[in-house]
Amino acid sequence: MEYFIQQLLNALQLGSLYALIALGYSMVYGVLLLINFAHGDIFMVGAFLGVFGSITLDLPFVPTLILSMVLTGLLGVTIERVAYKPLRQASRLSVVITALGVGLLLENGMLALTGANPRSYPQDFITTTVYNFGGVSISNVKILIIVLAAVLFAGLYTIVQRTKWGMAMRAISYDKFAVPLMGVSQDQIISLTFLLGAGLAAAGGILWGVAFPVLNPYMGMRVGWKAFIAAVVGGIGDIRGAAIGGLLLGFIEIMVPAYGASFGISSTWRDPIAFGLLLIILVVRPTGLFGVARRQKV
Amino acid sequence: MAKRFISLALAVVMVALGTFTVAAQDDCDFVGEVVIGVIAPLTGDIPKVGQSTVEAARMAVEEVNAECGLTIDDENYEVVIIIEDNEAKAESSVAVATRLIVEEDVIAIIGPQASKQAVPTGQVANDRETPMISPWSTNPATTLDRPWVFRAAFLDPFQGPVVAGFVVSEFGAETAAVLYDVASDYPKGLAENFRDAAEAAGVDVVAFESFTTGDTDFSSQLTSIIAANPDVLFTPQYYNEVPLIVQQARELGFEGPIVGSDSWGTPDLIELCGEACEGLFFSTHYAPDIATEVGQTFINAYEERYGAKPDDVAALTYDAFQLLFTAIEDANSLDKADIRDALANIELFEGVTGLMSFDEQGDPIKCAVIIQIKDGAFTYYDSACPAGFPPE
């Protein structure tokens, strides 16, 4: 039982991180029908801005987190304005290639800026404390990640469900044409979407860096792909789906090695089994857990 | 940090330029060039390894050219190196090795470093009959049944028992756990060697957990390991993974010793891992604190030049160059087959990393050392030599 609870906590931590990143994919797709392949690299920039805040500026955790979320959010807005906006009328393929290009630019730009050596946050950024409850170990880092991710998700959910900005975001995802007739500037809503998505990715990046303190400019690629898959499985375009998809991926990735051995499955099978399960979900529900089939409009 | 970055940047520029000719004495009357290929991970997961490779290679080449290069039939040949980045990827490594041999017509290759790249690249060198020395690869497969491939490092089947013996003598371990990357040749080979040696020494390996390259979350495997309650955890991973493993193990409540292998021996490990790695042990090729005269000369020159102590990659790369130079001069020829034969016939060689001789597979027989991370530095702790070595 302790073993299961311990693994469940492990899964919650990993899943929360995936969820934070998956939200950005899902929001941008919802509003623009664009898969922002640079999103994983935006996450990486968020993590590195944490290095900038904590080491270069010598800031504590909370100001570093806010600084990185704001700057990364603005980076997201800038990327949309400069790279994607001119291509709104262009073919899907051009936009996808542009997004991949932006990702490479961020990766290699960061490589040139900071070098290839991995970085980490300072020792006193978050001083790890481990608590033990009847055989279950939980560190303050795990608590921080799980709680902060939940709070950020709740905040985002409130914005999307309760505010006029959120209504506009949902409205755009349903029918772009009619939105300006409501007096809503589409560009502003798109910018807001990128601001929120990139800001959450930055929070994910910093928390990732606290949990896994070896940061390199390529870190966003792999994590980004996984979060993207989580968003698709959850039902891309729906933020609840992104959160559930992220948690589910974390859960599978932890539980396969945790219990695989008792079925004679080595932990090497983690990724094949994890992605196999996700594929099965997509076969059963092609639009993902929360997705609805999009009606084609003329 | 800035300085290291600059030298890495320089290395990258050199790659971009293709060749890098070291300024030589004017009065040597060079009659030709000896072109040697160097394959190093300048970018990718382990850039520090690439940086050390390039630094040691440049130093070895400049030193030999300052002495009028290599002498063949009483004529002086200038040594030229071509450095290629393999991005720490096996496929890139194979591609650049082929390019070096076919297009640049190199006489020999130094590198690649990590077994993941060295094992497949060794096949290319062997097939194309070009001598290759991997300074750092410890996986047996790199040289196995490949007469053209050599190395400067000891082998995992030796390192495995060294670490297994150490955990018994130091910690009185009765149970052990292993966590390793199953997708990478070096950790996989060493993990298996350690397991076999530990079990032969009466240590029960209660958990043998794996992950794949690029993973950062090991909490599931570590939770399983902790549930098996081992006395010691062995993890033969690279310096960019060790901090993650150590920190996560501690967060999950593992309090026993964590032991590693030569892949730990990059000083960046200490920077990334900090307090968490203090007091831990690993086995490796050499310890600067017990260097012989040959070693001390190298360490001093390197420190003067680059402002930091050479790590094991730098020391082994430097040794690999010395072995190659010795073989070329022994062969007294620029024919690749002659050089290969001369390499195979080196009897006892004193390098920076100590005395070594070679067996019929092209593998050195040499001693290992145990290093402890103490006060934020790699500190010599103990030595372990194969039976009957060094010869009296």
Add this chain to the structure above:
Amino acid sequence: MLFSVHDLHVSYGSIKAVHGVSFDVDEGEIVTLIGANGAGKSTILNTIAGLLRPDQGEIIYQGTNLARMNAHDVVRLGVALVPEGRRIFGNLTVYENLRLAGFQISGQELERRIERAFEYFPRLAERRNQLGDTLSGGEQQMLAVGRALVTGGRLMLLDEPSMGLAPILVQHIFEILAEINQRGTTILLVEQNAHMALKLANRGYVLETGSIVLSGPSAELSASPEVQRAYLGG
């Protein structure tokens, strides 16, 4: 004069849809543009609303030229379009649709306008928390008009409000449009259903392949033999 259009030319790519159309609407009037499918009626409305850019021409509303304005800025001036096909947001509730229509206003004014929309269409009030997708066609049209009321028009542009609705519902909606007009909103109505439109409107213009071919008071147009033959099935 509340609103006038001078020499408006609009094209989609190389295809010209509107060739030099001019007309005007006085404060408090209901004016209708009638014409067959493809005559350019929707194009004219979408251009006025700022969704399309004209090639040339002026759209003067209270002394301001709307021709180069963004749609969301046109809304700010009090011009609201009820688009063809209603275009309500099916993933938002009735209330949210109305709330979003009041994007640029807030507080009491917003609540007052939403309440007014509910007064005109009590059916919407009953369904305030239902998703747009679950409404019937008639209810969706009510919601579309309701949104325009919240957006707050002095000038309401309606694009084919009768389309796809049962005659009884069309009757009902047109009655409410008359009421909205009586309470001070000027209406520009585009319709294929010329019969209903001319009954409601004070004046009308007849559009054929992008040009105005006939204009005059509704009664006069209804009586004209061309209109009778082409649009009133006479």
